[in-house]
Amino acid sequence: MRATTIHAPFDMRVEEVPDARVREPGDVVVRVVRACICGSDLWAYRGEAERQPGQRIGHEFLGVVEEAGAEVSAFAPGDLVVAPFVWSDGTCRFCAEGLQTSCPRGGFWGSPGSDGGQGEAVRVPFADATLVGLPAAALSDERLLTALLALSDVLGTGHH
Numbered sequence: 001m002r003a004t005t006i007h008a009p010f011d012m013r014v015e016e017v018p019d020a021r022v023r024e025p026g027d028v029v030v031r032v033v034r035a036c037i038c039g040s041d042l043w044a045y046r047g048e049a050e051r052q053p054g055q056r057i058g059h060e061f062l063g064v065v066e067e068a069g070a071e072v073s074a075f076a077p078g079d080l081v082v083a084p085f086v087w088s089d090g091t092c093r094f095c096a097e098g099l100q101t102s103c104p105r106g107g108f109w110g111s112p113g114s115d116g117g118q119g120e121a122v123r124v125p126f127a128d129a130t131l132v133g134l135p136a137a138a139l140s141d142e143r144l145l146t147a148l149l150a151l152s153d154v155l156g157t158g159h160h
């Protein structure tokens, strides 16, 4: 699949990378339909935040579930979903308090070893806890689909 990578400040590329796939039973693979460029992506772009050469980028995306692991119960292939800017297990005390960014088993999209939102697909760990379902009817409404992307980071950050 193709995905955006960052190699150095001001050096971003669209490259062939390994296909996103289900690795753990709680994973899903989301085919990305919309993705944003966040202000914090620009920190990496400008060299204000360090990245490893070749690291993926992008943490605001929505898309369609393409494949679901055996233990995923909330989502099935074909579901439209939006991802918050971290994944989290939904079971620890941090998650219980709504502090998903502190989840010990959580992580940030595009961190080394994970897919980024600015790519064709993303492996989503702990999908049941991480993703939020959207009405499938939005898929046929271009403007609504783009507007819903703001639920990924803009709404959560503003709310926080």
Ligand SMILES: [Zn+2]
Residues within 6 Å of the ligand: 088, 089, 090, 091, 092, 093, 094, 095, 096, 100, 102, 103, 104, 105, 106
């Ligand atoms: Zn947690």
